[in-house]
Amino acid sequence: MRFQLAALVLAGFVLAACETTPDGGGSASGTGAATANAGGSASSSVSSQSLSGGVQPGSPEDLAVNVGDRVLFGFDRFDLSAEARDTLEKQSVWLKRYPNGTIVISGHTDERGTREYNLALGERRATAVKNYLVALGIEPSRINTISYGKERPVDPQSSESAWASNRRGVTQIDSMGAKLSN
Amino acid sequence: MSASPPVTCAVMAVAALFASGLAWTPGAEAQLKVDITRGNVEPLPIAIPFFSNFGGTGGVVGGAGRAENLGRDIATVISADLVRTGLFRAIERNAYISEDVSLRVQPKFANWRLINAQALVVGGAEIMQKGDLKVTFRLWDVFGQQQLVGLRLTTSPGNWRQIAHRIADSIYKRITGEDGYFDTSVVYVSEYGPARRRIKRLAIMDQDGANHRFLTDGKALVLTPRFSPTAQEITYLSYVAGRPRVYLYNIDTGQQEVLGDFPGMTFSPRFSPDGNKVVMSMAQEGNSEIYSMDLRTRQVRRLTQHPAIDTSPSLAPDGRRMVFNSDRGGSQQLYVKNFSGGKAKRISFGSGRYATPVWSPRGDLIAFTKIMSGEFGIGVMRPDGSGERVLATGFLVEGPTWAPNGRVLMFFRQSRRTAGKTGGEPKLFSIDLTGYNERIIATPRDASDPAWSPLKR
Numbered sequence: 214m215r216f217q218l219a220a221l222v223l224a225g226f227v228l229a230a231c232e233t234t235p236d237g238g239g240s241a242s243g244t245g246a247a248t249a250n251a252g253g254s255a256s257s258s259v260s261s262q263s264l265s266g267g268v269q270p271g272s273p274e275d276l277a278v279n280v281g282d283r284v285l286f287g288f289d290r291f292d293l294s295a296e297a298r299d300t301l302e303k304q305s306v307w308l309k310r311y312p313n314g315t316i317v318i319s320g321h322t323d324e325r326g327t328r329e330y331n332l333a334l335g336e337r338r339a340t341a342v343k344n345y346l347v348a349l350g351i352e353p354s355r356i357n358t359i360s361y362g363k364e365r366p367v368d369p370q371s372s373e374s375a376w377a378s379n380r381r382g383v384t385q386i387d388s389m390g391a392k393l394s395n
Numbered sequence: 396m397s398a399s400p401p402v403t404c405a406v407m408a409v410a411a412l413f414a415s416g417l418a419w420t421p422g423a424e425a426q427l428k429v430d431i432t433r434g435n436v437e438p439l440p441i442a443i444p445f446f447s448n449f450g451g452t453g454g455v456v457g458g459a460g461r462a463e464n465l466g467r468d469i470a471t472v473i474s475a476d477l478v479r480t481g482l483f484r485a486i487e488r489n490a491y492i493s494e495d496v497s498l499r500v501q502p503k504f505a506n507w508r509l510i511n512a513q514a515l516v517v518g519g520a521e522i523m524q525k526g527d528l529k530v531t532f533r534l535w536d537v538f539g540q541q542q543l544v545g546l547r548l549t550t551s552p553g554n555w556r557q558i559a560h561r562i563a564d565s566i567y568k569r570i571t572g573e574d575g576y577f578d579t580s581v582v583y584v585s586e587y588g589p590a591r592r593r594i595k596r597l598a599i600m601d602q603d604g605a606n607h608r609f610l611t612d613g614k615a616l617v618l619t620p621r622f623s624p625t626a627q628e629i630t631y632l633s634y635v636a637g638r639p640r641v642y643l644y645n646i647d648t649g650q651q652e653v654l655g656d657f658p659g660m661t662f663s664p665r666f667s668p669d670g671n672k673v674v675m676s677m678a679q680e681g682n683s684e685i686y687s688m689d690l691r692t693r694q695v696r697r698l699t700q701h702p703a704i705d706t707s708p709s710l711a712p713d714g715r716r717m718v719f720n721s722d723r724g725g726s727q728q729l730y731v732k733n734f735s736g737g738k739a740k741r742i743s744f745g746s747g748r749y750a751t752p753v754w755s756p757r758g759d760l761i762a763f764t765k766i767m768s769g770e771f772g773i774g775v776m777r778p779d780g781s782g783e784r785v786l787a788t789g790f791l792v793e794g795p796t797w798a799p800n801g802r803v804l805m806f807f808r809q810s811r812r813t814a815g816k817t818g819g820e821p822k823l824f825s826i827d828l829t830g831y832n833e834r835i836i837a838t839p840r841d842a843s844d845p846a847w848s849p850l851k852r
Binding site for chain 2: 289291324325326327328329330332333334336337340341344359360364365366367369370371372
């Protein structure tokens, strides 16, 4: 029971965070239903705690806000820019600080490609992120990948800037409501 | 759908029905013909009076009225099927001079000539003793004064729509020389909700939008359904439990099963023309390759071997060749290779990128999606890459699927999504191979990824 309550509190916390930071997208399908349920029952009772709690070390918000949870790609590209490599180096330091727990990297594309090709391209991007983190010393067994192709845009508009932000690889803690521990 | 009893069908012997010796003889070869290889044909004027109840009530109280209602509905569905092809124009019923629509006598052709009906469909509907519905019809060439088709079909009354589609199919075939495509279904992805977390469900409907129903509940993201050419089965991609894999769905039982035990994401599935195999991509470590799975033995065979993306496989009707999408040359293009092995040969050489190749059931053409200059197009080319034609263009058009006769394509069209949060809703469209007669397919919600069924049996 206590564990459940904790999960609810954290889920509510994640929901609150989603209001202000860009949605990672990758979490949407796998755990979206659970988030919605937990949020519905817990949001009112946990709001004060999540606001006063701030960003907890090892949490998804810590990764998103203080490290950077995503890297962006060029059109139809899956090579990592200098900026992307810099972000991933920060991620690897963070992941080494919290060596327990797994992450999932989701690969995404913009809407200017066909669905099936974009699934393959998203998988390439997720793998490019994974391989770089592994090269930086993260255990491959800690990393799962998933491709959503063009199914989960972070910005749904049809514009160059939206497409640029949608061509992304997002690193997330594997189970919703969890945080990595050290 | 297939749980209902089959439609039985009998070609009516002209001699038997006109044994009383009506003074008319079939003329020379019929002149009534629509050439559907030309796009902008003048639609053929056709008269389709409501099918009459010519007596049978099945001994049931209300049987006559029921037959009459069915007769009216059947004529309406036949007319809608034919008009949607763009090849026929239904003459308004209030223009009819006579309603002499008996099946037992020759029509008064003069009355139909006066309103310029070139073809006349006369039919009757009857409820039989066991409650079966018996539908009889004749297609007449008004100016040639001869019968072109005569058929009697029997089924349960609940199947009346299928009867109507079969009749429309036989009329279409007799007049165009091509097989019809009206007694078919379409499976597609029904969508709603915000773009960031779109809810997608598999849905199925008759080709005219009737008998719509959902197949999945929307909990898992589903994409790219395809019909089996031989069975009541669909293969598609589902994100069940956060693991994107190719699934098989049995339409009759509602059972779903994952296909194979692959270490990576499987996607872009498609049945082989004999229905015995599913070809699909598997992505692992950043590389997508094409595999074939035998549905009976479950044996898996790898069909491509290249560090590039290889996806969207589609087999020729004879099953010997495969067209697929690859960026092995630097950008997305179409390649053909023998199913048994050998080298892949690039067939797309126009400007832009090419994707989603689909071999026509006739074998003569490959449909594709094309991306060039910020616009998408649906087009066709011959299997050697020659004769490319773009049929439809737009901000986003994608995912062509062939009608079983290889004359009509369905695809989806999506508009630009603006800051005002308007646009972006995908809808299904059909278009003739000539590039004419583009029509929206009405669906309850937004719709993408259509797949046309084979003709029902």
